[in-house]
Amino acid sequence: MKVTPVPVCVISGFLGAGKTTLLNNILNGDHGLNITVLVNDFGAIDIDSQLLAKQEGNTISLKNGCICCSLQNDLVFELQALLSNPDGPPEYIVIEASGVSDPSKIISALKYPQIRDVFQIDSVVTLIDVQTIQDLEGDVKHLAMSQLDTADIIVMNKVADVSKADLQRIHDDWLYPSARVIETNYSDVPLDILFSLSGRSKALMDSSNLKHEHSHKGLFHTWHWKSDQQIDVTKLRSAIMKLPKDIYRAKGVFFSDAYPDERVVLQVVGARQEWSKDQYQNQDRQSQLVMISMKKEVDMSAIQEQLDDCVLGSIAK
Template identity: 25%
Template sequence: MSETSDTTIPVTVLTGYLGAGKTTLLNRILSENHGKKFAVVINEFGELGVDNDLVIDADEEVFEMNNGCICCTVRGDLVRILGGLMKRRGRFDGIIVETTGLANPAPVAQTFFMDEDVKRATRLDAIVTVVDAKNLLARLEDSKEAEEQIAFADVIVLNKMDLVTEDEAAEVERRIKAINPYAEIRRATKSDVPVDAVIGRDAFKLERILEREPDFLESDEHEHNDDVLSMSFEVERPIDPELFNAWIGGLLQSKGQDLLRTKGILHYQGEDRRFAFQAVHMIADGDFIGPWKEGDPRKSKIVFIGRNLNRPQLRRGFEGCVAG
């Protein structure tokens, strides 16, 4: 399933706080002469008009899956709309979903894990978060959603660069990287990023995410406990799949609400292919992807982005999965 067939239609999710420049970016993507046609799913209460042939009104309808898991929320409107769009096929090359400023991105991402029709017909290309360089730090102080939008991002457009000094920009980038070191940051003014920086990224694909070696910030400075942070762990020796499943299953069950995203590339004992694992809150998915590259060290790596992460406990847990 990670070897996505080309018949699936890529979906780009645009998130960002109110006034950050989401709709400006959307209109820029749509107006640029790239010869591509997009279907656009917007919220009824959008700030600006959107100029496109195929615009669908969405009512961000989130519901809990009936499986006893409280963070297992899905965007029912997307299931419906993507399902409908698939049946008209051939009239567009991609789908762009714009979320409201206050939206938590988890239900959107989970929709791509949970619904079999959505999974069959589309693939999540990237979650693109537009942030306002001038106001981001203040937003992070007062809004859980702003933090989550960064935690979920594959690409972050750091917008309104004309309003900040280089020092301020560097500080904002440092904050972003502390939350999510794996997102690619693109500086912009008036959302002026090249379209190919945000569309056709295949960024949600694990291979891509983990190939990027982030300049990881092992920040020892004081952070509030409920701040979103990321932690990554590596082991050299092969992993026992059963031990790993038992550990990660239990961890996601008990800490799933705090774990926004979990991603891993694993070297299973006796297996020549890499195992890719990812989860959004408690919902996990995993599959074998291509073989290890010749000469590359076979090591397993796992990344957590979330709140209240306990570094020693996570490290011990992961190291406990090594095959005996």
């Protein structure tokens, strides 16, 4: 029996980068999800007191979820244990990586064969404190590189505290071509970008066939692309690598004669593109791609052209 994998959001960043603020924003958010949070130790977190319900053993119960202080043990075992929770598996998991540990270890563990079918990485967010990042040296600098490397989305936090020029320097010194960056203060990250499952994020992805739509008080824009013809998947994969950097999420299904009984599925979360394929026997073989940006003016003409260029011709019936 195929189970629906539990989505996992991993938050990394140094102490003081704003992880706890983000965590509080998440726990206070109206995403409608019951969230289980895994942290390294309770001492390092400072959860809004009105959210707390009770603390028992290594778990703090919250009004809309719980926090387990258990990352000091083996993450794989901890995650497996969550699945056998008598109240059922968690709806959504947020892992707050310790400020001193390498988040790539968490990401690797989530892909181990024993758990990769039951958990799915929804997003990996790395917060950077723009006030301090330029001063890092040695092992701490190495760790920052690993945090940035692992990130689907990089949150440059506290941007109001530095000049435009300094901000640009951080971009030049630290970021990479495929980086998806959100500049914020107070870790104010739109949760619809972080969570694929939140009500609005789902609504955005599943919405109608409009070519271009904007919603959520103008914060998000979506673009749709579709084709009834078969697709050159190899070409498509390199086209998707060139998505505009303002696209934070995308989701698509594609059909090709190379995969006659399957459909190719794409999930884009920030800088990460996740391809998969699954069995598909249905007659309806329309390829579709929906993309979400956070900026109003995104030049989609180039990507439109590249996507059109992946169309091979009519699908064999």
